[in-house]
Amino acid sequence: GAGVSQSPRYKVAKRGQDVALRCDPISGHVSLFWYQQALGQGPEFLTYFQNEAQLDKSGLPSDRFFAERPEGSVSTLKIQRTQQEDSAVYLCASSLELAGPLNTDTQYFGPGTRLTVL
Amino acid sequence: LAKTTQPISMDSYEGQEVNITCSHNNIATNDYITWYQQFPSQGPRFIIQGYKTKVTNEVASLFIPADRKSSTLSLPRVSLSDTAVYYCLGLTDSWGKLQFGAGTQVVVTP
Numbered sequence: 001g002a003g004v005s006q007s008p009r010y011k012v013a014k015r016g017q018d019v020a021l022r023c024d025p026i027s028g029h030v031s032l033f034w035y036q037q038a039l040g041q042g043p044e045f046l047t048y049f050q051n052e053a054q055l056d057k058s059g060l061p062s063d064r065f066f067a068e069r070p071e072g073s074v075s076t077l078k079i080q081r082t083q084q085e086d087s088a089v090y091l092c093a094s095s096l097e098l099a100g101p102l103n104t105d106t107q108y109f110g111p112g113t114r115l116t117v118l
Numbered sequence: 119l120a121k122t123t124q125p126i127s128m129d130s131y132e133g134q135e136v137n138i139t140c141s142h143n144n145i146a147t148n149d150y151i152t153w154y155q156q157f158p159s160q161g162p163r164f165i166i167q168g169y170k171t172k173v174t175n176e177v178a179s180l181f182i183p184a185d186r187k188s189s190t191l192s193l194p195r196v197s198l199s200d201t202a203v204y205y206c207l208g209l210t211d212s213w214g215k216l217q218f219g220a221g222t223q224v225v226v227t228p
Contacts, residue, residue, distance in 0.1 A: 004161070033215060042205055042218030043162065056215065091161050093216075107216060109161025 002026070004110035006092050012116045013082045021077045021113045025094030032075050033107060034067055035091040043091050049075060082117045089114050122206045127223040136193040138222050140206030143187050151182060151189045154205045156221070162205060166191070196226045 005024045013019050025032050031050055035043035036059075046065070048056040051072035060067070064083075069075040079086055093107040123141040130136045142151065150169050154162035166173055168180040168189070179192040193200055203221040 035216075035218075040220070042203075042221050043216070044218070045215040048215055059215075093161070106164045106167075109163065111159065112161055 004092055004094055004108050006090075006110040006113050008113060009111065010114050010116075012118065014118055015083060016081050018078065018080045019082055019115065021079075021090050021115070023075045023077070023092030023094075023110060025073065025075070025092070026096075026108055027073075029094035029096050029108075030072075031095040031097065031105070031107075032069055033093045033095075034075070034077050035093065036061075037089040037091055037112070039088075046077070046090075079115075082115075084117050087115055087117045122208055122219055124204075124206050124219065124222045126220065127225070129225050129227065130196055132197055132226055132228055133195050136196050136200070136224060136226075138191045138193075138204055138206070138224070139188055140191070141188050142206070142208055145186050145208060149186075149208045151180065151186075152207045152216075153178070153180065153191050154207065154216075154218075156203045156205065157201075162218075165204075193224075196224075198226050198228065200224065201226045 007022045011019055033048050034046040036046050037043040045059040047060055047067045049069040052069050064080045066078045089112040091109055091112045093109045095105040095107045097105040150167055152167040153165045155165050156162040166175055166178050166180045168182050170182050173180045181190045203223050205218050205221040207216050
């Protein structure tokens with residue numbers, strides 16, 4: 001079956017531009033996560049959705065970052081007025097079950113979107 | 119949340135067994151230990167997860183001693199395609215978000 005897909009795979013933006021990154025999770029997966037991965041580093045959590053509800057956005061680095069999942073499936077991560085420090089790979093992951101304490105459900109990652117801000 | 123420490127890199131030859139040890143001295147009672155693998159230009163991929171003793175699947179084995187302050191991922195008879203970054207994660211938090219460190223870069227050569 002299809003895995004998590006993300007588009008575009010690569011995005012080049014000029015500083016100050018707005019960008020929108022799309023994630024298509026595995027069908028039926030309740031939980032959706034966004035992560036940011038800087039070069040040479042491990043992914044860092046940005047935000048979490050349970051169906052359409054954004055339950056944790058503690059990892060979003062600034063108010064220029066906004067994420068939504070209006071129908072509980074596809075999610076979009078939007079970055080306004082991009083800055084050079086936003087250059088990174090943005091990863092989306094989904095899991096079948098509700099997340100929560102002691103949840104051990106596997107997260108399935110997409111290939112990521114590599115954002116380069118010039 | 120269990121903070122984990124693992125070696126930055128490891129080199130191996132094809133056919134050898136690779137063992138990556140991860141330290142998690144502050145592991146909590148509820149923490150599971152989970153390992154992910156990441157190839158270049160791909161997202162991380164789940165390998166194995168355990169709570170205590172030994173877990174084995176078709177990809178790897180995970181050894182967790184009784185005190186649970188460390189764990190060892192064992193990759194039997196590695197091939198060139200096992201060259202990747204391997205992350206050890208403590209799995210706990212309000213929403214199950216994964217806390218990655220820098221990982222261990224494993225390079226397998228012929």
